[in-house]
Amino acid sequence: MGQMLRGHFVQERQLAGFARPLVSEGSFLLVPGTGLIWRGEKPFANTTVITDAGILQLANGTEAMRLPSSRLPGLSRLYEVLGSALSGDVAPLRQAFSVSSSGQADEWKIELTPLKNSGVGSAQLKSMTLEGSRFVDDVVIDQGNGDVDRIRFLDETVAQTALAPDEKKLLETMRP
Amino acid sequence: MMRVAQGLWLAAVVLACVYLAFRFDQGISFQSNILALLPRSQWDLGAQRAQDKFADALSHRVVFLVGDPAAEKAEQAARKFSRDLVQSGLVTKLTSKASGLEKIGAAYFPYRGGLLSVADRDTLLAGNEQRLVDRALAMIYAPGGIADARLIARDPFLLFPQYLMSLPVPQSRLAPDGDLLTVRDRGLTYVLVSAELAGDPYALAFQDRFNAFVAQDTVAMTKDAPNLKLLRTGALFYAAGGAHEAMDESSFIGFTSLAATLGLIFLVFRSQRPILLSFLAIGIGILTGFAGTLALFGEIHVIALLFGVSLIGIATDYCLQYFCEYFDPEARTSNERLARVFPGIAVGILSTLIGYFALLLAPIPGLREVAVFSLIGLAGSVLTVLLWFPTLDVSRPPVAAARALRLAALHWSLWESPSLRWLRVGLVVAAIVLGALGFMRLTIDDDVRHLQSLPQPLVAEEHAIEKLTGYAAGAQFLLVRGSTNEAVLETEERATDRLAAAHRDGLVQTFTAISQFVPSAARQESNRTLVRRLYPYQANYLAQIGYQGAPDPNPSMRAMTAADLPPNGPLAVLPLLDVSSDRHPAHIILLGGVTNREALAARTADTSGVRLISLADQWTALFGEYRRYAILLLALSVLLMYPLFVSRYGFLRGAKVLMPSLAAVALTPPLVALMGIDFTFFSAMALVLVLSVGVDYAVFCNETMGARKPITSLAIALAAVCTILSFGMLAFSGVFAVHAFGATMFVGILLAFLFAPASGDGRKREGLRA
Numbered sequence: 001m002g003q004m005l006r007g008h009f010v011q012e013r014q015l016a017g018f019a020r021p022l023v024s025e026g027s028f029l030l031v032p033g034t035g036l037i038w039r040g041e042k043p044f045a046n047t048t049v050i051t052d053a054g055i056l057q058l059a060n061g062t063e064a065m066r067l068p069s070s071r072l073p074g075l076s077r078l079y080e081v082l083g084s085a086l087s088g089d090v091a092p093l094r095q096a097f098s099v100s101s102s103g104q105a106d107e108w109k110i111e112l113t114p115l116k117n118s119g120v121g122s123a124q125l126k127s128m129t130l131e132g133s134r135f136v137d138d139v140v141i142d143q144g145n146g147d148v149d150r151i152r153f154l155d156e157t158v159a160q161t162a163l164a165p166d167e168k169k170l171l172e173t174m175r176p
Numbered sequence: 177m178m179r180v181a182q183g184l185w186l187a188a189v190v191l192a193c194v195y196l197a198f199r200f201d202q203g204i205s206f207q208s209n210i211l212a213l214l215p216r217s218q219w220d221l222g223a224q225r226a227q228d229k230f231a232d233a234l235s236h237r238v239v240f241l242v243g244d245p246a247a248e249k250a251e252q253a254a255r256k257f258s259r260d261l262v263q264s265g266l267v268t269k270l271t272s273k274a275s276g277l278e279k280i281g282a283a284y285f286p287y288r289g290g291l292l293s294v295a296d297r298d299t300l301l302a303g304n305e306q307r308l309v310d311r312a313l314a315m316i317y318a319p320g321g322i323a324d325a326r327l328i329a330r331d332p333f334l335l336f337p338q339y340l341m342s343l344p345v346p347q348s349r350l351a352p353d354g355d356l357l358t359v360r361d362r363g364l365t366y367v368l369v370s371a372e373l374a375g376d377p378y379a380l381a382f383q384d385r386f387n388a389f390v391a392q393d394t395v396a397m398t399k400d401a402p403n404l405k406l407l408r409t410g411a412l413f414y415a416a417g418g419a420h421e422a423m424d425e426s427s428f429i430g431f432t433s434l435a436a437t438l439g440l441i442f443l444v445f446r447s448q449r450p451i452l453l454s455f456l457a458i459g460i461g462i463l464t465g466f467a468g469t470l471a472l473f474g475e476i477h478v479i480a481l482l483f484g485v486s487l488i489g490i491a492t493d494y495c496l497q498y499f500c501e502y503f504d505p506e507a508r509t510s511n512e513r514l515a516r517v518f519p520g521i522a523v524g525i526l527s528t529l530i531g532y533f534a535l536l537l538a539p540i541p542g543l544r545e546v547a548v549f550s551l552i553g554l555a556g557s558v559l560t561v562l563l564w565f566p567t568l569d570v571s572r573p574p575v576a577a578a579r580a581l582r583l584a585a586l587h588w589s590l591w592e593s594p595s596l597r598w599l600r601v602g603l604v605v606a607a608i609v610l611g612a613l614g615f616m617r618l619t620i621d622d623d624v625r626h627l628q629s630l631p632q633p634l635v636a637e638e639h640a641i642e643k644l645t646g647y648a649a650g651a652q653f654l655l656v657r658g659s660t661n662e663a664v665l666e667t668e669e670r671a672t673d674r675l676a677a678a679h680r681d682g683l684v685q686t687f688t689a690i691s692q693f694v695p696s697a698a699r700q701e702s703n704r705t706l707v708r709r710l711y712p713y714q715a716n717y718l719a720q721i722g723y724q725g726a727p728d729p730n731p732s733m734r735a736m737t738a739a740d741l742p743p744n745g746p747l748a749v750l751p752l753l754d755v756s757s758d759r760h761p762a763h764i765i766l767l768g769g770v771t772n773r774e775a776l777a778a779r780t781a782d783t784s785g786v787r788l789i790s791l792a793d794q795w796t797a798l799f800g801e802y803r804r805y806a807i808l809l810l811a812l813s814v815l816l817m818y819p820l821f822v823s824r825y826g827f828l829r830g831a832k833v834l835m836p837s838l839a840a841v842a843l844t845p846p847l848v849a850l851m852g853i854d855f856t857f858f859s860a861m862a863l864v865l866v867l868s869v870g871v872d873y874a875v876f877c878n879e880t881m882g883a884r885k886p887i888t889s890l891a892i893a894l895a896a897v898c899t900i901l902s903f904g905m906l907a908f909s910g911v912f913a914v915h916a917f918g919a920t921m922f923v924g925i926l927l928a929f930l931f932a933p934a935s936g937d938g939r940k941r942e943g944l945r946a
Binding site for chain 1: 307310317318338721
């Protein structure tokens with residue numbers, strides 16, 4: 001799949017030691033091969049841009065954090081993982097994960113566990129489970145230390161229109 | 177009396193031989209570090225000491241990049257190379273181990289209370305606490321977030337990860353891959369292997385061992401990876417290249433001048449005895465010079481050796497004076513021969529020794545070594561001539577040299593014959609005109625970058641490594657000093673503020689300082705105070721994210737010091753930057769990509785305790801200073817020699833004896849400038865030699881008269897040819913400094929020879945005395 005994907009998400013982060021999960025909602029844009037723009041809208045506006053150059057976070061419109069992938073090489077792997085997970089293209093994931101799939105074509109489930117020396121680091125990720133029909137509907141990320149992320153995707157569509165200029169700018173910001 | 181003197185000299189020579197044999201057995205260390213020749217800074221011992229320490233530490237570093245199109249092959253080869261290096265004992269430790277931020281983070285973590293990134297510090301100072309709160313929220317909610325409950329308990333606003341991420345990375349282009357640092361460029365993956373040498377990078381023996389090891393291991397690595405590419409840089413490689421060049425040249429020059437000298441002597445005298453005896457005198461000179469220098473200095477510098485080997489040219493002057501007496505039918509016995517030339521040789525050697533003595537007064541270690549070598553060596557040669565030649569050279573072989581003598585007589589005619597007056601005048605006028613022309617072209621060039629000629633392949637590899645790793649070589653840096661380590665850190669922080677501003681203005685690209693990794697205690701205390709501004713926001717924030725339980729920051733209240741950190745990864749550079757000696761704390765701030773040195777110096781000038789040092793400019797200034805020194809020494813030599821000549825020749829005549837040399841010294845730089853060679857410190861050194869040799873020629877002329885004059889001028893002509901053959905060879909050197917020296921000698925000796933008889937002959941002196 002090489003087409004851009006847009007949609008909404010509802011993310012529940014259950015961190016060990018916290019009373020209730022942290023819930024955020026927003027929209028996302030996936031441009032395969034370029035990057036991912038994750039716009040949280042509730043409880044407050046913040047934007048995360050992940051490309052192979054690194055992670056950029058904006059809070060209230062101003063830059064909050066900029067992390068180039070040269071600092072943490074695991075980051076570019078993370079990007080690959082996220083991109084593949086969202087686009088449903090699991091082939092590149094086989095290099096770093098052991099993949100077990102079940103279900104049929106329109107109701108499938110894939111479970112990923114990091115391979116020993118994959119560089120992703122078993123410390124950061126214990127397993128990742130994706131469920132979907134036409135697109136990915138549900139992702140559960142178990143970080144192995146008691147923290148679990150559950151993301152539900154809604155209203156996914158293959159984008160018909162081109163990138164908006166501000167979106168393009170966000171994707172290019174981290175480039176040297 | 178004579179016997180006793182001969183016996184004593186024999187004993188001295190034997191002693192020298194035994195001493196040298198003993199030293200060779202123990203292993204002689206040849207110094208090849210050019211810096212060892214330079215004077216130590218006298219006006220600022222502290223700065224000099226700190227710089228020396230830094231230069232020493234830098235020179236012990238060696239950097240390799242092991243590259244291959246296949247990443248696994250490159251990594252495998254790099255690991256093997258690293259293992260072998262450690263096993264060989266040639267390095268004390270490897271400095272190329274990557275260290276993930278986790279390990280470094282663990283070391284910093286207890287002290288996080290006093291650590292803030294520069295950006296966060298500025299935000300809090302400006303009163304924008306809300307921004308940090310918002311950012312913490314964003315980080316917690318974002319996908320792939322770094323936050324977890326444990327961290328939030330101890331660092332609620334996630335300030336510590338920000339600090340870690342803000343640490344500068346010296347080798348910015350390299351990325352950690354497991355425990356290796358790698359970079360990919362144009363289809364090749366390069367892996368870094370760097371280490372600290374266990375031996376002296378300037379000792380020839382260690383250089384050879386290390387280079388042999390690298391060559392051997394490269395063969396082994398290439399077997400498994402045929403497309404392997406190995407890049408290297410480090411002071412050791414430059415020094416080895418330079419030393420070998422100097423040694424090769426000195427053997428080439430030594431051999432050629434020896435061969436030419438001996439060939440010439442044979443041609444003129446058609447007998448082996450002059451060759452054998454000259455060889456003996458020269459050989460003993462070099463032997464005693466070598467032994468004396470080793471005894472006094474403990475080691476010998478290859479430059480001193482290079483000059484010493486060229487000693488051959490000068491020592492032959494005295495031998496030739498003696499042997500040309502073969503042409504004198506009235507000098508039948510060896511004692512008579514010696515008696516005739518003794519005054520000339522005596523005055524000549526005394527004046528030359530005075531000339532070299534002036535070199536001893538220079539505050540330059542290198543010059544002193546050269547002076548000692550030359551003084552002892554020349555004295556040894558002359559003592560051999562004076563004490564042993566008469567005994568060894570008993571009968572006189574038949575020599576016919578009528579034609580040569582006729583030619584030699586022409587030299588006198590040039591200056592004495594009335595009919596050749598036009599030629600004399602023409603010669604002097606031509607010399608003055610050329611001199612004036614050359615004077616207009618004469619430029620002084622002290623730039624050390626022009627004096628050195630670094631081997632091109634090495635320079636190319638160094639640039640490649642710099643480009644690939646982003647690591648700057650350390651030719652320019654700030655030296656920061658203070659009364660205590662804490663004072664130095666605080667001064668550094670002021671300096672880095674200036675540098676950050678300079679960076680924004682494009683004056684400097686990168687800078688690395690210890691204080692960027694180890695803030696001063698004052699800074700850490702200030703950070704602790706600033707963080708307290710976030711406390712009012714804490715309750716709301718924790719409620720918002722639903723954090724149960726009480727936060728438990730409990731960081732260490734003790735200020736962190738460099739000793740608390742492991743020297744891994746980006747911290748590996750820290751020991752290099754600390755150049756403190758006991759009771760004199762000092763740090764270095766490395767600078768990279770300086771575009772405007774003066775502007776940068778102006779920016780940092782008003783911070784006391786901080787000084788911008790540019791090594792190349794410093795050496796250039798030193799070379800300039802010592803060029804001026806050499807010229808002063810030249811003047812001093814003349815002044816010291818004059819009383820000797822006055823005592824023998826009287827005031828006027830004494831001055832006339834100096835004329836040919838002074839004319840040569842004055843005319844040579846402009847004439848050499850016409851050849852396109854700028855005037856440098858090395859040209860000035862050559863002039864010192866030209867003065868001594870020229871004075872010898874004039875003295876020989878003034879000690880001869882009547883029928884002996886052609887004999888003397890023949891001897892001088894032969895001496896000049898031999899000297900030009902030996903020093904003229906230096907003009908072919910690839911090293912610009914040596915090339916300039918050789919060209920100056922060539923022209924200077926030629927002029928001194930040409931003008932020598934103009935100072936008159938011995939008859940006038942006899943007339944004076946009578």
